[in-house]
Amino acid sequence: MKDIEGQIVIDMHSHNNKAASVEIQSSRPLQAAGILIGKDPHQALGMIPLMYNICGIAQARTSLLAIQHCLSIEIDPTMEIARDMLVLVENAREHLFRIFIDWPELLELNRDIHQMPSSIRLVSEFRQALFTDNKAFELDSRLKPDSVRLLELINQLERELQQKVFEISTRDWLSICDIDGLNQWMNECDGIAASAIHAISDRGWNSQGYSDCPHLPELDADDLLKRLNTSDADKFIAQPDWQGGLYETTALTRQQDHGVIPELTRGFGNALITRWVARLVELASIPQQLKQLLSQLERNHQPTIIDTGRRVGIAQTEAARGRLIHRVEIDQDRISHYQILAPTEWNFHPRGLITRSLGNISANSARQLELLARLIVNAIDPCVGYALRVH
Amino acid sequence: MCLALPARIVSMDKTSDMATVALGEVKREVSLALVEDVSVDDYVLIHVGYALNKVSEEEAEKTLALFSEAGLLDEGAVR
Missing domain, CATH: 3.10.20 (Ubiquitin-like (UB roll))
Incomplete structure (x- = not known):
């Protein structure tokens, strides 16, 4: 194969x-995105989730935003909140896959893949509860949020994270703010998450893997558009740097200021223990973030139009693995250039x-x-x- | 980012929750632990040794045609 x-x-x-x-x-x-050249925006939006199914939500969302930006189409903030929710649910799914598939194998822990929370299948249920006809990433998508169902789904995710990953409520776990608290949790729990962190700590590997690579800062859309329009853009996509500097974009980048991560960073820098716990911090925070977004869904928001006047669009999304960037050019209703920086x-x-x-x-x-x-x-x-x- | 490959289940071993999947002439063993209600001739998306979810034959063929068009698959891979 x-x-x-x-x-x-x-x-x-x-x-x-x-x-x-x-x-x-x-x-x-x-250069697989080159296949989109010559297609109209509707066709491209249908193709992206088929090709990039693993992070299909993040890919589809980024593609749609870049195309809307390019066509100066009105962006409905409420719709964006709904799509943000889907990206978060996909991020939760990706973390759960890795925790239940990779962590036991890597650390030689007891493995029972059938303990995988059923929440890994929630992406399609959230879609159905948010959008008419399950169409979340099309130019004519229509929002039809079922708030009662959405809250049920968020509660289901929160419950499963408590029972199968953290063994205490995600709120209580996120309130751990120092290394003593983390140690206490590890010593009192024996599920997959606590056992994995324990296994790293027991081997004396907390400080292994430190690097001096800084986190990727916010990137200005206009600067990115220019960088991706240079003659060596393919080289940039293959080996990106930003103004000469090399950067990381990971769950740790997003979680560096949250939960116990600042304390771990003070103790161990960006080494192994900090990275593994950062993924748990991200996962634990997702139900609360979803609840906040759900409350925002119910408010009125003014649509915005970003008019570039250039027939070129760019969008950035925080996918599970880091920042995903799409850039698109459209000429006479057909895609004339498409770039993805992963x-x-x-x-x-x-x-x-x-x-x-x-x-x-x-x-x-x-x-x-x-x-x-x-x-x-x-x-x-x-x-x-x-x-x-x-x- | 990760490209997802749809493959057809050609045989299943329910005791081990494993399956043999095929893409064209090439076969591979994958775990079915993450999918429910699949049977021989169904298409599943595979990634790093696991079937991630079931897809319709129509969706699978569309996806394989796209990969083929992009030069990422041999011609014979698309049934």
């Missing part, structure tokens, strides 16, 4: 079970976050070194296909 996702190959050279150098090569198909390319830049994070790790054996490297890669980008070769 042809590997259509392509692959990232990480070569880690080691000496005495300590990383000495790291090289990354990528064969990811970055978070993976920031994080796996040959001189970027992964290379720097793996570059200073050490362990007691070659096997442990490889496991540690996998934990770090998984913490940064949990669903990209990669091959790790330790030499």
Whole structure:
């Protein structure tokens, strides 16, 4: 079966079970969006979720916003709130996949995939409760929010997170604000989340994988439009930098100021323990964020039109793995240029976050070194296909 | 970002919750632990060794045609 996702190959050279150098090569198909050229916007919006099904909500949302921006179409803020809700539910699903599939395997913990919360299937139910005919990402989508049903779904997610992931309420878990509190939770609970964090801590790996790669700042839309319109835009998409700097865009980027993360950052920097807990902070916060968005859905909002006057549009979305950027040009009702800049390319830049994070790790054996490297890669980008070769 | 590949289930082992899926002539073993109500000849989206969800034959064929058009699949992969 042809590997259509392509692959990232990480070569880690080691000496005495300590990383000495790291090289990354990528064969990811970055020009697949070129298939949209020549299509009309309606066709393109139908194709995006078929092609990019794994983060299909984030992709469809970003594509629609870029096309609306390009066509100077009125953007209904209430509709955007509904789409924000879907992106959050998709992020929850992606975190749950990784927690129940990857964490037990990586850390050799008891694995029962049938414990996976049924909330992983909530995306379609939220869609149905928000939009007419399940059409959430089309130019003629119509909002029909069923607030009672939406609250039921949010409560279901919150309940399952409490029962199957955190073992205390997500509110109580998010109120943990220091390392002592985190340790107390780990010692009192034995579910998958507490066991995984415990397993990292027990191995003495909390501080492993520190890097000096800063978080990606807000990117100005006009500056991005210009950068993606240069002659070396393909190179930028393959190995992005921003004004010469290399950046990370991950769950930690989003959660750096939330919950126990500032305290962990003070103790361990952006190392392994901070990254793994950041994903839990993000997951725990999703039900509350959904409730806030639900309350905003019920208010009136004034539509806005962003008129670029340039037949070019750009949009950015925080997908589970990091910031996703789409840029589109439309000429005579047909897409004439389409670019997608994925978070993976920031994080796996040959001189970027992964290379720097793996570059200073050490362990007691070659096997442990490889496991540690996998934990770090998984913490940064949990669903990209990669091959790790330790030499 | 991740591209999702639809493949057809050609055989299932309900005791291990595993299935053999096919894309053209190539077959692969995947876990069915995350999907419900699937049977032989259904299409599922596969990602990193797991069937993620069931898709209709129409949607699968549209998706495979898109991948083929984008040059990401061999011609024979589209049934």
